[in-house]
Amino acid sequence: MNSEKVLGYQPGNTFIHHLNATTKLIFLLLVSIACMVTYDTRFLAVICVFSLACLKLANIKWQQISFIVKFILAFAIINILAVFIFQPTYGQNLYESKNILLKAGYFTVTKEELFYLLNLILKYICSVPLVLLFLLTTNPSQFASSLNKIGISYKISYAVSLALRYIPTIQTDYWAISAAQQARGNELSKKASLGKRIKGTLNIVMPLIFSSIDRIDIISTAMQLRRFGSKKKRTWYVYKPFKPADYAVTLLAVVIVVIVIILWQLNGGRFYNPFR
Template sequence: MFTKKGISRMASNSKVLGYQPGQSFIHQLSGVSKLIFFILVSVSVMSTYDTRLILAVSLGSLLLFQFSGIKWRQVRFVLIFIGIFLVLNLVTIYLFSPEYGVGIYGSRTVIAQGWGRFTVTAEQLFYLFNVFIKYLSTVPLAILFLTTTHPSQFASSLNQIGVSYKIAYAVSLALRYVPDLQEEYGMIKKSQEARGLELSQKATFVQRIKGNLQIVLPLIFSSLSRIETISTAMELRRFGQHQKRTWYSYQPLKRSDYLTIALGVTILCLTFLLFFTNGGRFFNPF
């Protein structure tokens, strides 16, 4: 028989995307240094198509994820969702413009002759590969930042770089609430299954959709009620009265933080240097 305490324990052991405490060197970095590094690297990767740089950043991202101690199974749901979106993006690019890479790189190397305009060229495959490793570069860094940075420290870092503390605090509340929402969903799901509602792989796809809707809709209304309670409590405490505020989780920058920021600046400068070397955003091996 399921008790409330037992259900809560099972829900807390589920795959929840949120802050994961740890002792890695990434956890020890200040939130502001990780945020600045993530922004600089993301700008670099998104603004260039130099395969050498993007591939190096993607390998570095995977190594950082490995060193952080975060398990892949802990973020499996997010990775599956992003993976599906990535496949749809690549397929859409090919369907709407199957020779887009040919126009970019100025050559046409046919690998397989398809039907009509749908041919397989080395240039198009190379372009799609670049799009793929762009995701491989930024997604692990984004997940790593969210799972190794406490929400309060994230809010403090946003305020340190000039974001209004009201916006920073709203972001902090959202990050805190996502794991709670996932945990509450898991608890309700276990309760429903204990009462005989089949939501596992044994049920049909339609049955699982209906069963999850029975959970999601009440969860949305309870979330709205909780938001109203939090906003009322903040108003009663006169939140937002002053122009500035202090942060309990404020963490001064250390040598490792300055090195992290310097690495991000170096990657960004290298991106601009490659613009001049390649004569544009694209690295052309053809």
């Protein structure tokens, strides 16, 4: 199977790859929270451009993220449509004005509603690239050691490391089982109908669950044999200390949060209203 189809850590030599894993997690959490809190379109647009530029800087290829991006895009479209269908007047109530673009009774389209939906789309574009950057540029072992060094239990840190390592393993198993199913004559490619592909995907889930349980049992047994957890502390072979670049990126995340707080004060709340 092509390794570029697997969403997991991809070694690299870029600036983002060299950052401490904890730095990347702090940046991801702070910026994501800032983007979730605010509805200032100007701020969200800037973060969108910044997030996409970071993907380019990290040399992330489209083949590596195409599957998950398409899945998130489909989910985002469903979410946007659901928001509009259930409350198409939310935008005009929120911005306290009404500029009609298309009059259609209950589903009347206003500039305010479209502007609100635009903000929701921008939130997805802000957050998704940052999450993908974290997954694709973070060595799970380095991340675990960094978490432990800042005071988190090494047992929890190691559990997080195993979870990150297991993401590409699940994907590899999925594609392997899918290939085996297709070798038996079960068409799961784009040539098959949607219903047939959904049914085929469900047939993959059960073998995937059983293989995952079996692997968990093997890993648990191996850890017990090595007396994992018997000591209060442990050493890390791949620990990566903080460098000036890590402090600079952490400071940037704090500055972004401060900017959101300032915008909150200037806008008189979470929302930027261009219709005043």
